[in-house]
Every structure is written in structure tokens, then in C-alpha cells.
Amino acid sequence: DIQMTQSPSSLSASIGDRVTITCRASQSISTYLHWYQQKPGQGPKLLIYAASGLQSGVPSRFSGSGSGTDFTLTISSLQPEDFATYYCQQSYTTLITFGQGTRLEIK
Amino acid sequence: QVQLQESGPGLMKPSETLSLTCAVAGDSINTFYWNWIRQSPGKGLEWIGYIYYSGSTNYNPSLKGRVSISLDTSRNQFSLKVNSVTAADTAVYYCAAGVLTGYYSPYHYYMAVWGKGTTVTVSS
Numbered sequence: 001d002i003q004m005t006q007s008p009s010s011l012s013a014s015i016g017d018r019v020t021i022t023c024r025a026s027q028s029i030s031t032y033l034h035w036y037q038q039k040p041g042q043g044p045k046l047l048i049y050a051a052s053g054l055q056s057g058v059p060s061r062f063s064g065s066g067s068g069t070d071f072t073l074t075i076s077s078l079q080p081e082d083f084a085t086y087y088c089q090q091s092y093t094t095l096i097t098f099g100q101g102t103r104l105e106i107k
Numbered sequence: 108q109v110q111l112q113e114s115g116p117g118l119m120k121p122s123e124t125l126s127l128t129c130a131v132a133g134d135s136i137n138t139f140y141w142n143w144i145r146q147s148p149g150k151g152l153e154w155i156g157y158i159y160y161s162g163s164t165n166y167n168p169s170l171k172g173r174v175s176i177s178l179d180t181s182r183n184q185f186s187l188k189v190n191s192v193t194a195a196d197t198a199v200y201y202c203a204a205g206v207l208t209g210y211y212s213p214y215h216y217y218m219a220v221w222g223k224g225t226t227v228t229v230s231s
Contacts, residue, residue, distance in 0.1 A: 034217040043201050043221030044152075050208075050215045087152060091216035094165060098152035 002026050002090050006099035012107040017078045021102045023071045023088035032092040035064055035073045038101075039084045047086075048073065078104075109134035111202050111222035119229050125189040129202030129222060136160055136178065140205035141185040142218060143176060147198035157205055158185060192229045199224040 003026040013019050023033065031051035036044035046055045048064035051071060061076040075082055083106050088099040115127040129141070143155040156166035158176040166174055170189070178185045189196060203218035 030213070032213050032215060034215075036218070041223070043203070043224050044218070045221070046217060046219055049206075049217045055219075089152075089217065092213045094212070095167060096154045096216060098154070100151045 001095055002029060002093055002097055004088055004090055004097055004099040006086075006088060006102045008102060009100065010103040010105060012105045013078055014107045015078055015080060019075045019078055019104065021073045021086050021104075023066075023073070023099050025069045025071075025090055025092075027092075028068045029090045029092035031067050032090055033064075033066065033071045034089045034091065035062075036087045036089065037082075037084045038087065044087060109139070109204050109220050111204065111220060113200060113202050113222045113225040115200065115225045115227060117226065117228065119192055119227065121193050121229055121231055122191055123229075125187070125192050125196065125227060125229075127187045127200055127202075127225065127227070129185050129187075131183045131185070131204075134204075136180050136183050136185070138204075139219070140207055140216070141176070141178065142203040142205045143187045144201045144203055144218070144221075145196075145198035146201065146224070150198075153198075155187065194229050197227060197229045199226050 005024045007022045033051045035048040038044040047058050052064045063074050085101045085103045087101050110132045112130045137160040140157045142157040146152050158164045158178050173190045175188045201224045202222045204220040206219045208215045
């Protein structure tokens with residue numbers, strides 16, 4: 001199985017901050033990497049597909065980058081509705097796996 | 108925009124068979140790959156498997172042999188069965204609409220839409 005490791009596990013930030021979350025794969029996965037946002041009591045929501053593709057309807061302050069084993073999700077200017085947990089997911093293998101999540105909290 | 112709604116028993120006893128259903132609204136059941144994913148504090152998000160409208164399935168090997176996913180096109184819904192549940196199967200279960208792009212493996216495969224989830228607790 002490909003292991004996905006996110007860092008940090010939790011993060012405190014303020015409105016307007018630029019935030020970067022990292023996801024590392026245990027082997028190279030090219031750009032077969034996708035990002036989700038989850039708020040309490042809800043299912044996850046797709047933000048970014050194929051490492052850098054912005055899902056329709058997702059604000060442009062969200063961006064993704066990376067290839068191989070190292071990927072980042074960046075929020076350029078945090079808004080109140082962005083405080084949530086973020087997950088990465090790989091689809092390089094037919095057994096898709098997720099990162100353990102990064103909880104983004106208000107400072 | 109497709110919408111998904113899970114339904115299930117809530118509380119179960121060990122060794123019973125878990126049955127969950129996901130109702131699909133707003134799009135044809137021929138459009139997506141239909142997935143089940145669960146989330147527990149101990150294991151995070153765990154993909155269980157998918158079914159496509161053609162009937163093809165793919166399951167997580169860690170659960171294979173205990174799970175099956177089926178599709179009811181007449182009712183626009185799909186279902187999950189997990190046999191011989193234990194406390195380790197306690198989780199929030201989500202259904203999700205998967206998108207697969209590419210002509211050959213590996214594929215970009217991601218969950219475009221998720222349901223709100225249903226909690227399943229296994230306890231004696």
C-alpha cells in the first residue's frame with residue numbers, strides 16, 4: 001500500500017494568513033494526488049484533483065502543486081469558512097489511500 | 108449536481124451483517140463510479156470499494172471476502188454489505204461518486220461528491 005503522510009497534523013492560523021499543508025507519498029505517484037476539505041458533521045468536499053486542478057466552484061485562493069512524492073495545498077488568504085480538516089488522497093494504485101488529515105484551527 | 112444520502116441501522120451486534128444503502132439523486136447512476144468509504148478515529152479515511160454501472164467492482168483487499176457492493180439501477184441506489192462485523196467496523200460510513208479519468212492505469216480517480224455519512228456502532 002502507498003502510505004500518505006500529511007504535515008503538520010494540526011495548524012493554527014489567523015484570517016488572512018497564507019497557509020501551506022504538505023502531503024508526502026511513500027513512493028512516487030506522479031500527479032495522482034487529490035485534496036479534500038472536511039467540516040464537522042459533513043462528508044469531505046473535493047478541492048483539488050490531479051495535484052493542481054481546481055474543482056469547479058472552489059475559490060481560487062486554494063491551489064495545489066507537486067509531483068512525485070511531495071505535494072502542497074496552499075490557501076492564499078484564509079477565510080473564516082476555511083477552518084476545517086484537509087485530506088490528501090492518492091490514486092496511483094487501484095487501492096486508493098488517504099492521508100491522516102491536517103486540522104486547521106483559528107489562532 | 109448529484110446528491111447522495113446514506114441510510115443504515117445505526118447500532119449493530121458483533122457477527123451481524125451490516126447493510127447500508129445510498130440513494131442517488133440529480134444524475135444518472137450511469138455517470139459515476141459508486142464508492143463506500145468509512146472513517147474511524149483509529150484508521151482515518153478508509154476506502155472500502157466501488158461499483159460501476161457495468162457491474163464491475165473493486166474492493167480494498169483488507170476487507171475483501173467480507174464486503175460486497177451492489178447496484179439497483181431501477182431505484183437509483185447502491186448498497187454495501189459487510190459480513191461478520193466486529194467493533195473494528197465501528198465508523199462513519201460515506202457513499203461517494205467517483206470520477207475516473209485516463210485511458211490506462213494509473214488513473215486519476217477522485218471522489219467528486221460525498222454523502223453526509225451515517226454512523227454505525229458495533230457493540231454487544
